[in-house]
Amino acid sequence: MSAQTDTPGPDWVDAREQALLDQAIEMAPAIGWNARLVARAGAAIGLTRGDLELLVPGGARDLAALLSRRHDAMAMEALKATPADTLKIRQRIRAGVCARMEAGAAHIEATRRCAGFLSLPGQHALGLRLAWESADLIWRWAGDRATDENHYSKRSILSGILIPALTLRWFDGREAAEAFVDARIENVMAFEKWKAGRDFDAPVRRLTNALAALRFGSGKAQPEA
Secondary structure, X not given: OOOOOOOOOHHHHHHHHHHHHHXXXXXXXXXXXXXXXXXXXXXXXXXXXXXXXXXXXXXXXHHHHHHHHHHHHHHHHHHOOOOHHHOOHHHHHHHHHHHHHHHHHOOHHHHHHHHHHHOOHHHHHXXXXXXXXXXXXXXXXXXXXXXXXXXXXXXXXXXXXXHHHHHHHHHHOHHHHHHHHHHHHHHHHHHHHHHHOOOOOHHHHHHHHHHHHHHHOOOOOOOOO
16 A cells, blocks of 8 residues: 555554564664665665655654664563562662663664664754653653652653663663663662752742741741741
8 A cells, every 4th residue: 555545544554664664673784774774674665755754754763763662662561571569669760771771782783873863963852852751651660650840850860861871782781781770770869868858948938038027027037947
């Protein structure tokens, strides 16, 4: 079926996207991650230019997103064997990050080419968005249900761990990547422990009391509660 002659259904779109990605994974080590890869992978599985415009209008960018989301799905599938509620929170995050690293390592040469593409100046925002998606999935698997600012801070922090961890896994190997992950998780847990012992609202209360004293003429600020 061609995009130029019919309106494909969602099953056709999904099947063709995955077939295109399969072919791109096979060809990327020799071609790189670029527009030429999209065109040649599409031609290899019989897609027309119209088909490619429908499936990956963003070209190599859309193909990179397909690869990242496949690796996300692979990681989530692997994590089904590890019930999150049997682990401490730091163990959950470590398991999630390691599962995501190993999912990408299943297509290591293509993943390296894709990582190189995402490191280009014009692709940084896409790389950050895909890392955020991965971090969100890991936190959800870990049982996070936060809807306040913690929802965003947790994913931002984990994205900041994921990007260098994945890069280390692709180019320096599993041992270096896991050592990095362990160290960063330890840093984050130490920071959270330190933060829990601090009253960050105290300066605001002092300012509020001082302003209240000036407004109502009490001569001195009220003591903190």
